[in-house]
Amino acid sequence: MSDLRDLYQDVILEHSKTPRNYRELPAADHKAEGFNPLCGDRFTVYVTLDGDTIRDVSFQGSGCAISKSSASMMTQSVKGKTLAEAEKIFERFHEMVTGHAPAAGNESELGKLTVFSGVSEFPVRVKCATLAWHTLHAALEGKQDAVSTE
Amino acid sequence: MTTAARKLDAEQRPAPIGGGLDVARVRADFPILQQRVHGKPLVYLDNAATSQKPRAVIDAIVRYYEGSNANIHRGVHYLSEIATKDYEAARRTAQEFINAPHAHEIIFVRGATEGINLVAQTFGRARVQPGDEVLITAMEHHSNIVPWQILCDEKGAKLRVAPINDQGELLLDEFAKLLGRRTKLAAVTHVSNALGTINPLKRMIELAHAHGVPVAVDGAQAVPHMKVDVQALDCDFYTFSGHKVYGPTGIGVLYGKSALLEAMPPYQGGGDMISSVTFEKTSYNKLPYKFEAGTPDIAGVIGLGAALTYVNGLGIGNIGAHEHDLLVYATQVVSAIPGVRLIGTAKEKAGVLSFVIEGVHPHDIGTILDQEGIAIRTGHHCSQPLMDRFGIPATARASFAAYNTREEVDALVRGIGKVREVFA
Structure with a gap:
């Protein structure tokens, strides 16, 4: 049996209760909305770029503990990174939560995000963990339509 | 299932003492309930999504495929005759039901x-x-909103929505006020899937008919739980799904008054729905075949017939009374948990308990309960406008069937305790 505490780690619960960078960025030059039609989770991600670097990133919306904490920790991990670095982190994160690559060995890139490694034991929750990331990706690509997990 | 076999099934089950349900025996009829999930006994409380299937239904489907599989209505051979007879017997079972x-x-x-x-x-x-x-109501499932939106968009017509109160009850006066000269149809649910509210359907139909407005009823959440009598209701259309009433998925029933069905154009064209075809003109088959184009889900129909026969054996009144007892008990013990708020507290309710827990998203409730072997539904229940009405994105929903027990409600309460522990 998968242990619930592998999924709901303290760091995750703490971020879901007190999400970081939870605000609108009125001056954002990139913005996208992400939506999971199955559970109704909905987030808006705001990005301000400085050349190739993510100068500021924030989010707002509603969702479960996994999606909200993932969004919160995502903003912390990509702030100050270049676009290429951010994409690389998303790639590693995605591999980790889908169980395609263990967190071990990728700690240097993933940092604190390794707390989400337990998600791979709960396949229906992968979409929760990746919603904000897909939304960030859409924001940076300049997509106008809301990105959907379906 | 043949008429003789149906009778036998019904006769084999002695009426339980005191008119109630012998729940232990009911549970033994459902093979799936015997399993463990994540090491815990399965507690299946997602019946409003789909019910489990008794052995009688599974066997009827297997018997059909093993013993009488053939296409119906056309064949002159033995198997086709048997299949046709069983298919039409299920129609009569549904009619009586x-x-x-x-x-x-x-x-x-x-x-x-x-x-x-x-x-x-x-x-x-x-x-x-x-x-x-x-005209629809604020508590409709998406399936009783979107088809009407499509129609209204196509026709340049307007969709009107009768409001509900904070308990999740229809405001009957408002419903009556919205019935006007331009109202061409009312499409209403009998029982709300997300709240469990039982609508005052007979009164709604009387009001609509007084304005010359025909009424189509979504009975998906009512038929499994209460006696439905389309003649007493005087509804013009009534539809339900087989899979929520212990039958297979992919099959359901639409009842319509003869005169309306006769006057309606066909829905889909194809085999079985015609009486003659030339390249110039086709004349349509008589009812009900006019609306059953193509080879139907024969096994599904036979399985549905077996399901309705099974329900008749238990007695729909007994099932309803048992579920009501569970609902009353669950309402009492779940609402007593600190931080829990019930969504949908109508006076008249079917066995649905929708709730939210302060500070915990329903999706997380669902995952934690699942680890305890408890299956509930979490989300917007295909009723997003209704969730908006209550200002919430989603709820957790436990829904009851004939085989559920008070012990399972207790397991739910312990599970919610676990949720609160994790999120403390």
Whole structure:
């Protein structure tokens, strides 16, 4: 049996209760909305770029503990990174939560995000963990339509 | 299932003492309930999504495929004759189940969703004109919203929505006020899937008919839990899904009054729904075949017949009383948990308990309960406008069936305790 505490780690619960960078960025030059039609989770991600670097990133919306904490920790991990670095982190994160690559060995890139490694034991929750990331990706690509997990 | 076999099934089950349900025996009829999930006994409380299937239904389907599989209505051979007889026997079982006047008023569809779409695309399309109105309620499932939106968009008509109160009860006066000269149809749910509210359907139909407005009823959440009598209701259409009433998925029933069905254009063209075809002109088959184009889900129909026969054996009144007892108990013990708020507290309710826990998203409730072997539904229950009405994105929903027990409600309460522990 998968242990619930592998999924709901303290760091995750703490971020879901007190999400970081939870605000609108009125001056954002990139913005996208992400939506999971199955559970109704909905987030808006705001990005301000400085050349190739993510100068500021924030989010707002509603969702479960996994999606909200993932969004919160995502903003912390990509702030100050270049676009290429951010994409690389998303790639590693995605591999980790889908169980395609263990967190071990990728700690240097993933940092604190390794707390989400337990998600791979709960396949229906992968979409929760990746919603904000897909939304960030859409924001940076300049997509106008809301990105959907379906 | 043959008539003789149906009788046998019903006779084999002695009436339980005291008129109630022998729940232990009911549970033994459902093979799936014997399993463990994540090492815990399965507690299946997602019956409003789909019910489990008794052995009698599974066996009827296997018997059909092993012993009488053939296409129906056309074959002159032995197997086709048996299959046709069993298929039509299930139609009569469904007719009796909802007390429809005639067997030809029972049309087999894929489920309630297809039943509603059929009415919208045939009856609705012919009747609704630009500037007209279709009336629904604020507690409809998406399947009783979207088909009417599509129709209204196509016709330049308007969709009107009768409001509900904070308990999740229809405001009957407002419903009556919205019935006007331009109202061409009312499409209403009998029981709300997300809240469990039982609508005052008979009164709603009387009000609509007083304005000359026909009424189509979504009965998906009512048929498994209460005696439905379409003649007593005097509804014009009534539809339900087989899979929520212990039958297979992919099959359901649309009842319509003969005169309306006769006047309606067909829904889909194809085999079985014609009486003659030339390249110049086709004349359509008589009811109900006019609305059953193509080879139908024969096994599904036979399985549905077996399911309704099974329910008759238990007694729908007994099932309803048992579920009501569970609902009353669950309402009491779940609402007593600190931080829990019930969504949908109508006076008249079927066995649905929708709730939210302060500070915990329903999706997380669902995952934690699942680890305890408890299956509930979490999300918007295909009722997003209703969730908006209550200002919440989603709820957790436990829903009861004949085989559920008070001990399972206790397991739910312990599970919610675990949720609160994790999120403390």
